[in-house]
Amino acid sequence: xxxxxxxxxxxxxxxxxxxxxxxxxxxxxxxxxxxxxxxxxxxxxxxxxxxxxxxxxxxxxxxxxxxxxxxxxxxxxxxxxxxxxxxxxxxxxxxxxxxxxxxxxxxxxxxxxxxxxxxxxxxxxxxxxxxxxxxxxxxxxxxxxxxxxxxxxxxxxxxxxxxxxxxxxxxxxxxxxxxxxxxxxxxxxxxxxxxxxxxxxxxxxxxxxxxxxxxxxxxxxxxxxxxxxxxxxxxxxxxxxxxxxxxx
Amino acid sequence: xxxxxxxxxxxxxxxxxxxxxxxxxxxxxxxxxxxxxxxxxxxxxxxxxxxxxxxxxxxxxxxxxxxxxxxxxxxxxxxxxxxxxxxxxxxxxxxxxxxxxxxxxxxxxxxxxxxxxxxxxxxxxxxxxxxxxxxxxxxxxxxxxxxxxxxxxxxxxxxxxxxxxxxxxxxxxxxxxxxxxxxxxxxxxxxxxxxxxxxxxxxxxxxxxxxxxxxxxxxxxxxxxxxxxxxxxxxxxxxxxxxxxxxxxxxxxxxxxxxxxxxxxxxxxxxxxxxxxxxxxxxxxxxxxxxxxxxxxxxxxxxxxxxxxxxxxxxxxxxxxxxxxxxx
Numbered sequence: 226x227x228x229x230x231x232x233x234x235x236x237x238x239x240x241x242x243x244x245x246x247x248x249x250x251x252x253x254x255x256x257x258x259x260x261x262x263x264x265x266x267x268x269x270x271x272x273x274x275x276x277x278x279x280x281x282x283x284x285x286x287x288x289x290x291x292x293x294x295x296x297x298x299x300x301x302x303x304x305x306x307x308x309x310x311x312x313x314x315x316x317x318x319x320x321x322x323x324x325x326x327x328x329x330x331x332x333x334x335x336x337x338x339x340x341x342x343x344x345x346x347x348x349x350x351x352x353x354x355x356x357x358x359x360x361x362x363x364x365x366x367x368x369x370x371x372x373x374x375x376x377x378x379x380x381x382x383x384x385x386x387x388x389x390x391x392x393x394x395x396x397x398x399x400x401x402x403x404x405x406x407x408x409x410x411x412x413x414x415x416x417x418x419x420x421x422x423x424x425x426x427x428x429x430x431x432x433x434x435x436x437x438x439x440x441x442x443x444x445x446x447x448x449x450x451x452x453x454x455x456x457x458x459x460x461x462x463x464x465x466x467x468x469x470x471x472x473x
Numbered sequence: 474x475x476x477x478x479x480x481x482x483x484x485x486x487x488x489x490x491x492x493x494x495x496x497x498x499x500x501x502x503x504x505x506x507x508x509x510x511x512x513x514x515x516x517x518x519x520x521x522x523x524x525x526x527x528x529x530x531x532x533x534x535x536x537x538x539x540x541x542x543x544x545x546x547x548x549x550x551x552x553x554x555x556x557x558x559x560x561x562x563x564x565x566x567x568x569x570x571x572x573x574x575x576x577x578x579x580x581x582x583x584x585x586x587x588x589x590x591x592x593x594x595x596x597x598x599x600x601x602x603x604x605x606x607x608x609x610x611x612x613x614x615x616x617x618x619x620x621x622x623x624x625x626x627x628x629x630x631x632x633x634x635x636x637x638x639x640x641x642x643x644x645x646x647x648x649x650x651x652x653x654x655x656x657x658x659x660x661x662x663x664x665x666x667x668x669x670x671x672x673x674x675x676x677x678x679x680x681x682x683x684x685x686x687x688x689x690x691x692x693x694x695x696x697x698x699x700x701x702x703x704x705x706x707x708x709x710x711x712x713x714x715x716x717x718x719x720x721x722x723x724x725x726x727x728x729x730x731x732x733x734x735x736x737x738x739x740x741x742x743x744x745x746x747x748x749x750x751x752x753x754x755x756x757x758x759x760x761x762x763x764x765x766x767x768x769x770x771x772x773x774x775x776x777x778x779x780x781x782x783x784x785x786x787x788x789x790x791x792x793x794x795x796x797x798x799x800x801x
Contacts, residue, residue, distance in 0.1 A: 233602075234599070237598045238590075241587075242587055310587045311586075312586065318552075319574055319599055319603055321550075471552065
């Protein structure tokens with residue numbers, strides 16, 4: 226089986242159920258919430274300074290952290306359901322070399338996560354851009370700034386999906402995998418920071434704001450590498466687990 | 474919901490250009506289980522199991538629930554790892570096959586479908602991965618009688634329809650080896666009959682057909698050979714016809730004496746309304762032992778038992794491996 230065929234089959238798996246539409250609905254809802262916040266939201270003092278400058282608007286539109294979380298859930302469900310429904314059996318019968326089969330699955334799930342991140346950021350940017358005329362402020366973020374926000378979100382989506390996929394392969398149960406992704410992306414990072422304050426610059430939320438151009442705690446290259454590490458550790462663990470386990 | 478509304482499985486469900494799509498060298502399609510042992514924790518599910526499944530034969534795989542049939546099939550298909558021993562297809566492990574989908578057709582998990590995915594998409598995913606044209610998917614959907622329901626969610630399919638979809642998946646690569654776990658489950662009588670025709674037709678053309686089933690009467694009509702396991706161990710294997718003949722009916726006025734005599738030399742004696750059914754001893758030896766014991770026989774004849782009768786005998790306690798070699 227060629228690699229491209231395996232990835233194409235995995236992409237067809239992702240697109241042949243209603244799951245992508247459910248996630249798209251969530252993205253639309255988040256974009257709508259942002260638009261509502263722009264039109265009706267205020268700061269504590271009743272002003273709208275949270276959209277007053279280009280940096281403020283970019284910070285509002287920076288979707289990468291959301292993308293990583295949403296794509297994490299997407300990846301966890303997409304992979305864990307394969308075991309829950311038993312569809313991993315025909316997958317491993319078509320490609321019994323599990324490294325290739327799971328590698329293709331992780332690749333397609335990461336692509337799906339990137340698409341979710343891209344679409345989520347694009348919808349948010351569009352929603353904010355459409356809502357700003359209803360306020361006293363205009364759209365101030367440059368084209369380059371918008372491109373970076375969207376690109377960062379796509380990268381975060383890919384990383385989140387890969388992280389979720391790894392947890393899904395490890396846990397093999399959709400509920401457990403979702404819980405695992407939430408623990409990895411929401412619960413664990415603040416705990417790690419509590420244990421070591423220096424780790425604050427290396428948790429996903431911080432790294433995503435760096436890649437989005439909102440903050441600069443670490444270099445962009447280092448942030449991207451650290452995000453990749455957050456994704457690769459569970460992915461490699463999942464891959465190793467799949468090699469060793471029976472399909473029962 | 475039943476699958477009464479679905480057309481029969483077409484016995485010739487094999488697609489065009491079959492000869493050109495695969496090698497037809499039956500000897501390369503022998504399945505071999507060689508001293509396989511599988512443990513889960515402290516439980517031994519399969520123990521030192523060895524048998525062969527010959528090409529151009531339909532081989533039934535029998536055993537009570539939990540006997541280790543599905544585990545053995547999973548080991549053969551590299552879905553589970555054996556603790557000891559090897560399982561090969563044409564001398565190769567499943568994972569080493571150059572083109573698994575075009576070599577082995579598998580139906581092993583009756584519900585291995587995403588309920589929200591259509592039957593057509595399920596097959597297209599497999600076809601995508603294996604590089605099989607979608608024309609073949611349409612051909613098979615038609616042949617297994619699912620063309621009309623192809624775009625419905627599999628979750629709305631009856632068990633019979635799911636079995637048909639599973640069979641279509643197994644036949645997708647037009648493989649010379651079929652490994653089917655309970656393929657008749659959920660099929661209506663017409664579906665079972667058509668499945669039987671399909672498998673007979675496959676074996677007649679040289680294919681290796683390995684079928685597990687708990688439907689003994691169905692296997693009795695279908696299988697050329699049987700392999701019986703119980704508690705993970707081989708009980709018996711061989712030609713079904715020979716195995717069915719591997720018992721002797723004895724009528725005598727001294728059944729207790731004869732029973733004691735025959736059991737003392739390893740015979741398994743079962744009293745029936747027709748007389749004693751003796752297994753594990755050749756018919757000549759039974760006659761000689763009766764003569765030496767001074768027992769008068771009124772009948773000494775080969776006894777052809779039903780598969781159900783044999784199965785119950787084979788899988789009763791203490792019968793493990795007692796019939797090995799009786800067919801030869």
